[in-house]
Amino acid sequence: xxxxxxxxxxxxxxxxxxxxxxxxxxxxxxxxxxxYRQFPKQSLMLMATSNEGSKATYEQGVEKDKFLINxxxxxxxxxxxxxxxxxxxxxxxxxxxxxxxxxxxxxxxGTRLTVV
Amino acid sequence: GEDVEQSLFLSVREGDSSVIxxxxxxxxxxxxxxxxxxxxxxxxxxxxxxxxxxxxxxxxLTVLLNKKDKHLSLRIADTQTGDSAIYFCAESRTGGSYIPxxxxxxxxxxxx
Numbered sequence: 769x770x771x772x773x774x775x776x777x778x779x780x781x782x783x784x785x786x787x788x789x790x791x792x793x794x795x796x797x798x799x800x801x802x803x804y805r806q807f808p809k810q811s812l813m814l815m816a817t818s819n820e821g822s823k824a825t826y827e828q829g830v831e832k833d834k835f836l837i838n839x840x841x842x843x844x845x846x847x848x849x850x851x852x853x854x855x856x857x858x859x860x861x862x863x864x865x866x867x868x869x870x871x872x873x874x875x876x877x878g879t880r881l882t883v884v
Numbered sequence: 885g886e887d888v889e890q891s892l893f894l895s896v897r898e899g900d901s902s903v904i905x906x907x908x909x910x911x912x913x914x915x916x917x918x919x920x921x922x923x924x925x926x927x928x929x930x931x932x933x934x935x936x937x938x939x940x941x942x943x944x945l946t947v948l949l950n951k952k953d954k955h956l957s958l959r960i961a962d963t964q965t966g967d968s969a970i971y972f973c974a975e976s977r978t979g980g981s982y983i984p985x986x987x988x989x990x991x992x993x994x995x996x
Binding site: 859876 | 888926927928929972983986987988
């Protein structure tokens with residue numbers, strides 16, 4: 769099946785710095801990718817929909833200036849957590865679906881962000 | 885209430901069957917999914933079922949769908965310790981981009 773690769777899998781950063789997370793579709797072109805955030809013992813909450821070549825669509829309550837999303841190519845979307853704070857520590861997961869395949873979302877392996 | 889609901893925990897003995905239940909509210913749901921998440925990892929699609937089906941079997945996994953009651957279940961036969969993980973139920977509709985709505989996940993603990 770299609771593969772979505774997410775990098776890095778773990779990152780620790782200092783408070784106030786920015787962190788970039790990459791999401792790549794390895795064997796298909798994804799015009800749309802999705803970014804989720806998962807709190808401990810919670811479900812995945814959709815943060816934003818990343819659209820290739822245009823602005824991302826953010827869910828209510830998600831600060832677009834804090835969580836910058838760039839979808840510069842059909843195989844790569846990035847999420848940058850700007851001026852990170854400890855409360856941003858979480859598990860971030862991206863997903864993409866293959867428009868030429870079934871209606872199935874493929875998920876990256878996730879990124880554990882810890883802000884100290 | 886939440887759009888997709890699951891019980892949070894299930895504990896079974898190795899070799900027994902596990903049944904994880906899920907209810908959803910959207911009657912226009914077309915696809916219903918079960919995902920598995922191991923500690924610190926992303927989500928792995930286990931199986932899915934179309935809303936016009938009532939059962940799907942895939943090796944040790946059996947999915948039952950009661951569309952009238954909007955109830956979905958996942959049965960794992962001969963549960964192994966390696967099945968210990970969080971299982972997410974999700975639903976989506978057809979058309980356009982795929983954006984599933986997830987339940988909170990059921991943590992399955994398998995005892996030897």
